[in-house]
Amino acid sequence: MSRNVSEKAETPRRVLVGVSAGIAAYKTPELVRRLRERGCEVRVAMTRGAKEFITPLTLQAVSGHRVHETLLDVEAEAGMGHIELARWADDIVVAPATADLLARLAAGMADDLLTTAVLASRARLWLAPAMNHVMWDHPAVRQNIATLEQRGARTLGPGSGSQACGEEGYGRMLAPGEIADAVTAGSEALAGKRFVVTAGPTYEALDPVRFIGNRSSGRMGFAVAEALAEAGAEVTLIAGPVHLSARGGIERIDVRTAAEMRDAVMAQLPADAFVSVAAVADYRPASRSDEKIKRSGESMQLELVPNPDILREVAGLSPRPFVVGFAAETSDVGENARAKLEAKSLDLIAANRVGDDCGFDAGENALVVYSSDREWDLGSASKTALAEKLVSVIAEQMENA
Ligand code: C5P
Numbered sequence: 001m002s003r004n005v006s007e008k009a010e011t012p013r014r015v016l017v018g019v020s021a022g023i024a025a026y027k028t029p030e031l032v033r034r035l036r037e038r039g040c041e042v043r044v045a046m047t048r049g050a051k052e053f054i055t056p057l058t059l060q061a062v063s064g065h066r067v068h069e070t071l072l073d074v075e076a077e078a079g080m081g082h083i084e085l086a087r088w089a090d091d092i093v094v095a096p097a098t099a100d101l102l103a104r105l106a107a108g109m110a111d112d113l114l115t116t117a118v119l120a121s122r123a124r125l126w127l128a129p130a131m132n133h134v135m136w137d138h139p140a141v142r143q144n145i146a147t148l149e150q151r152g153a154r155t156l157g158p159g160s161g162s163q164a165c166g167e168e169g170y171g172r173m174l175a176p177g178e179i180a181d182a183v184t185a186g187s188e189a190l191a192g193k194r195f196v197v198t199a200g201p202t203y204e205a206l207d208p209v210r211f212i213g214n215r216s217s218g219r220m221g222f223a224v225a226e227a228l229a230e231a232g233a234e235v236t237l238i239a240g241p242v243h244l245s246a247r248g249g250i251e252r253i254d255v256r257t258a259a260e261m262r263d264a265v266m267a268q269l270p271a272d273a274f275v276s277v278a279a280v281a282d283y284r285p286a287s288r289s290d291e292k293i294k295r296s297g298e299s300m301q302l303e304l305v306p307n308p309d310i311l312r313e314v315a316g317l318s319p320r321p322f323v324v325g326f327a328a329e330t331s332d333v334g335e336n337a338r339a340k341l342e343a344k345s346l347d348l349i350a351a352n353r354v355g356d357d358c359g360f361d362a363g364e365n366a367l368v369v370y371s372s373d374r375e376w377d378l379g380s381a382s383k384t385a386l387a388e389k390l391v392s393v394i395a396e397q398m399e400n401a
Contacts, residue, residue: 018044092121093183129145190398191232195233195236261278311325323347
């Protein structure tokens, strides 16, 4: 078992400001200053067209760092390359976001440094659109915005008023102070509350090289932990074997088996709430061979014994935390989830359908949340967007509990 508080905990919020080619780019240096005033560390990436509106030198002066401009510049990539930049950022704020940039992002293109950094990053993506109001109303733009929001991007504005083209309407980029406020405002809905969250699969060893496991990537659990932290909660994330890193401020404990996960959870209690997102293996081999099991040509039988049901155990404690379970079902999702809510005495259960094409190991998911007397259909969206909605439901229900 290993534990660490993710290294960004004490570091300032790292914001990559992306600038695309709109007249509103003249406001971007002020946005950089407003973000820095609010304690953020800021780096800037510009598209080629943006340089027609504002110079890299201006943005370098206000950010205090060399501006990132090209993808294929050997010298620039030898400094902080695009992947490093993508990993560095907690937030990416594209301001202004032109219709062209939105289209390229929606299409998943990576034809310049900014779009590549967005694709290569797990950072929160904020878009501050700025364009002529007729363009803003165009179905193509609306659809691109809808696609990006569904993947978890947050749109800031645009506002309405007189535009650079001389017309009136929606399409003005929000004021730099408004954008900086939105990016840095954390909700305090769960301030002072301590959450324990489990994520990922567990691996149950058969021998030194083989295990029984499942396809959980851990992304839903990590997204829930991050959304809770963003809502002000103190979060301990107990993760099975996954290839993910958590954003700043989350205490992380790595485990491998269900038994280790159970012990880690119990050691973290009491807490205000327990959210069990992990796909815990229900069974483990009755014995583990110290040597690699040899092939014999004969058929073989594996004896499996049940693992502890961590969720049931936590829900059975007295006093107990607010308990949220997950139900991954291949059929009759609602019915099975409600049955599980009752059988395990949960406060809430978040249910999704899993199959070959959805749920496990995918970026998108669809969730319906049930309490004993209510249900919330959170729709189908990115795991980040769903986690935020789930956290709102949890915060509301904990307040009423
Ligand atoms: O009964 P089922 O395994 O489908 O329940 C799923 C829920 O129970 C999830 O929240 C999962 O994290 C939790 N669970 C657990 N310990 C187990 C099996 C499932 O905590 N051994």
